[in-house]
């Protein structure tokens with residue numbers, strides 16, 4: 054193998070730049086050439102790619118976003134689109150591809166490999182932490198800390214005004230960000246898509262808390278479990294309490310990656326290059342029990358990631 058390519062795809066996540074840096078530097082260290090593909094699969098189709106050298110990834114390890122930029126390509130979902138991409142594989146002499154992204158991006162890589170047999174290695178990069186085959190995805194830890202920072206700030210004003218706050222957080226169909234930020238932030242209730250919840254129980258807990266002298270309450274809602282505004286309205290109607298709703302939105306995707314995410318990205322990016330060199334053809338890297346592991350790419354989207362019930366129950370007990 055002489056020349057590989059790297060792209061970032063789907064929603065960006067803090068740490069993607071550290072992953073690109075690791076892929077480029079590890080590959081060059083082993084004497085490989087690296088092509089950087091811009092705007093994910095869109096750039097793959099449109100030949101928006103250029104050779105990367107050691108300095109093209111200098112001064113990026115601490116930056117959020119992705120220097121390669123990213124996109125969600127509809128065209129790559131079509132066989133015509135993938136055929137155009139394959140013509141670029143031939144034109145640029147690409148012998149292996151590293152895809153940094155989420156499960157949708159891995160699905161695209163899997164189909165492309167099945168059709169054209171180009172070796173592909175997935176590096177899980179998404180704030181959602183919704184990929185099986187890895188305990189953590191790049192960006193999840195940073196996003197969780199961003200949410201925690203928001204909880205801390207909202208707590209200040211919530212206490213001053215003795216108010217009930219609803220915080221809607223991202224995660225798609227995953228409640229990981231909500232759960233881990235909620236536990237760390239001492240939220241009264243955490244509503245996640247993986248588990249059924251009852252608004253009546255949420256309201257009863259709120260009332261109990263206020264009767265006991267609580268000065269404020271914070272309820273975290275994962276976007277997959279409902280809209281913050283609806284939940285706020287329902288709680289107001291049932292309890293008569295005024296509710297304030299904050300939707301954190303895309304600020305959860307930005308910011309300088311934490312040390313954990315930088316190190317995870319560096320280890321995963323490096324392992325992806327090793328995997329290509331060792332002949333893996335349709336795989337992903339992941340982290341399990343603090344070891345970087347390699348598993349079949351379809352492991353990422355064939356199973357459904359479950360939530361850690363022990364953590365959920367603990368959050369409930371501690372916020373009694």
Ligand code: F6P
Pocket residue numbers: 064155179180181223224225276306
């Ligand atoms: O997958 C990452 C994510 O941020 C989800 O948490 C969220 O639902 C979605 O992307 C938002 O996508 P977009 O940036 O296209 O609005």
